[in-house]
Amino acid sequence: MSPIPPFDLTQQYTTISEEVSAAVLDVLSSGQYIKGSVVESFERQFANYIGTSEGIACNSGTDALYLALRALQIGAGDEVITSPFTFIATAEVISAVGATPVFVDVEPETFNLDLKLIEAAITERTRAIIPVHLFGQPVNMTRLMAIAQTHRLVVIEDCAQAIGAKWGNARVGSIGHIGCFSFYPTKNLGACGDGGAVTTNDSAIAAAIRMLGDHGRKSGYFHEKVGVNSRLDAVQAAILQIKLRYLDSWNDQRQTVAKRYHQLLHSISDLVVPQIPEGGHGVWNQYTIRLSRALETHQHNGHGNFRDAVRQQLQQQGVSSMVYYPLPLHLQPVYADLGYQVGQLPVSEQLAKEVLSLPMFPELSALQQEQVVYTLKDSLLQVAELSV
Incomplete structure (x- = not known):
């Protein structure tokens, strides 16, 4: 592939x-x-x-x-x-x-x-x-x-x-x-x-x-x-x-891609799929999962960040992903003078360790998505073995 x-x-x-x-x-x-x-x-x-x-x-x-x-x-x-x-x-x-x-x-x-x-x-x-x-x-x-x-x-x-x-x-x-x-x-x-x-x-x-x-x-x-x-x-x-004439059609295609990801990923226990806010209609600029459940065990055994290890495995198998954002703004060096401390905004800090954005664009095919999810499952298994 x-x-x-x-x-x-x-x-x-x-x-x-x-x-x-x-x-x-x-x-x-x-x-x-x-x-x-x-x-x-x-x-x-x-x-x-x-x-x-x-x-x-x-x-x-x-x-x-x-x-x-x-x-x-x-x-x-x-x-x-x-x-x-x-x-x-x-x-x-x-x-x-x-x-x-x-x-x-x-x-x-x-x-x-x-x-x-x-x-x-x-x-x-x-x-x-x-x-x-x-x-x-x-x-x-x-x-x-x-x-x-x-x-x-x-x-x-x-x-x-x-x-x-x-x-x-x-x-x-x-x-x-x-x-x-x-x-x-x-x-x-x-x-x-x-x-x-x-x-x-x-x-x-x-x-x-x-x-x-x-x-x-x-x-x-x-x-x-x-x-x-x-x-x-x-x-x-x-x-x-x-492009504006095509925007709604492209956004509809993104919806289709997101729904397919939902279906393919719902049974995987080591991740959390993104939720659509009730009352809202999203357009899926990114499809961002959270890799959280194996995080503590992996880090406890001295293997670093679980999400980063999974991302590396994905890359080695030909699936690129993105991390938005690895360090929240309140902890960025440029804002050190504002006085925010680690632990002050815990959800943002946790997300920064867990989020992973999977391939997302309107033309992403069903076959490509199946490859992404198969590779993700395999990467999760490989990284989990390091946590034992």
Whole structure:
């Protein structure tokens, strides 16, 4: 059998290569590579898809979060609550505007913010909450928005991994005050390079984000704020316009892949399969299992991390996997000055030792999945023998 990668962008490109080539050539022949009608058209289409009145394209998901915080004038002296179990960009932007990230632990089932812990973390300095719809699974936005309303906080949804996901009947990115998206190539809607977008129903916020992302100006060479250069180029916008038409179909294929994994993995005692939040509709940017039950025995016998040993065995047999994330943010060296200690956010710390993301992409075949699961079972057996 051929090696199985964690994701494969080539198959997706093959199916739309003629459309993409034509669209890119149209942009190149137009001579309008920055801003312009193609970018504006994509912004409208994307906002309409998410269900908001405003969509603003930018050059990355990180910038989307940064611009959202800047538009809200969040900065020095302010606190923003978020998850420690996510990519650093979510917290990095809080620090970048001069505010302080406040980490709240996550749920062991969904890997998303544990909403029962939010209110205890709110202080008089708290300005906003950034929930992360991790791995494509939505946060319970009904409960979160109720908490935010009670405490008069702004909610900025980090939807980087969850384009197309829903809570109830609403897509993520349309429920909070602001939605932030990444078009990094491995996302469900991925560009052929970096890209991002912000969605909102607040026209004043949208205007501020547009200005800040274009050097703090509304027009010409007259600058009202210290801004940044964060623009989605027209080539990427043209590609994303095409891909947006296929997004729901690709997300449906991811659902099929996830259900098949559920069926193939449910009887394996050494792992925990991911759970779909009740009331939510996920889009499976990742399919992330937990290898937990043999962990203590394996470590007790001096063999290191059980998850890492299984991953190594998988790799040796041609199945690639990923670990998101091996060290939670509150324990990262960059945040040592915040004073978090080992054991303070125990669920995130435990997940960091246990999670393993299996190959996940829309074109993953049933035969490939059977190979993944067969190899996983064999790897578990081999590593378990070391624990005896």
